Amino acid sequence: MKSVLIARRLIREITRDRRTLAFFFLAPLIVMSLVYFALLEPSSARVALVTEGTMDLFRYDLERTLEDEPDIELVSPDWELPEGYEAQKASLLKWTRSGEVDAILYLNTQLLIDRFDGKPGTVNLFLEGSRPTRTGAALDAVSSAMDDLGSAMPVVIEASCSSLCANSVNNEAMDLEKIYAYGDEDLDIIDFFLPVFPPFFVFFFTFILSAISFQRERVTGTLERLMMSPIHFADIVIGYVMGFFIFASVQASIILGFVLYLIDIPFTAEQVFVLVIITFCLLLVGLTLGLLASYLAKNEFQAIQFIPVVILPQIFLADMIWSIEDFPKVFQVFSVILPLTHANQAMRDVLLKGADLWSIADSVGILLLMWVVLVAVMSLVAKRNA
Incomplete structure (x- = not known):
């Protein structure tokens, strides 16, 4: 009987707590939806076919062959090639770096001339190169299509050539020249994922550190005493951030240093400096967001509930493991407000594409803006609760 009374009391407490009920029933649905869309369809490589001169005659058949490949999406951007091979090569590399495509298959008139000469x-294949899975898919599809292209192209056979000779004329496989916009053929899948490890772990641990520690300050009454003193709440928040920042900075330095040791990509001291700036901007956001979550929570249990609510969506939607382009538009829009989306993109741009500080200034600016907004939100919430 006593056990039943205890159970009834617990049930009453939980049913009165709307946040706990939402955590129990809505969180699993959200997580399962994210898993469903993440695994629904594998990421496809976007491949563009560019032909020049007489190679336009073979474009239709080659397009049909590429469309039959399951792991690529054939796209047709509105591009105009300049005159001259070097100018064309520069334009193709520029288009590859634009992010519109993952690869460009380029066939010019010289290919047909070489085939006639025996x-x-x-065949030139321009590869974006920073995403190994898409690069591999584009390479496999193009390699398969080249066999069909080679057999479809005409050859010149002399009249004196016998039937045996004719069957063996120019059956050589065409050469594939791979031109990488970023990285090279040695770029591995682990090199693609390692750059996003520092943002994730720094954000994860600093969020937990500030959320739990700040909740303890509320339980002990320290926060209430500070708010009764003639100190602005924004000063209290910034003070807590500065205090946590020392320990979180050491932790972030260890994480970043360990990942740089593991990664098999050459980097410069300037790139390391940019990575440090990105990491510490994210550190500010993670600490302040943890403080906000702790302030909104009424008890430690509610503070813990914020951890999966804040962390799990960023694992799925911040382009960390799964490409956000494979999710519905509503999730793509939501990913814009996630700190890890901008931090992950900036880290990959620096390590995989060699971007400098000015190139990723927009991502750094967004992270700093998020931090300012979070401090302002905390101040407004404190005024309402005062």
């Missing part, structure tokens, strides 16, 4: 001929 040479293998060269």
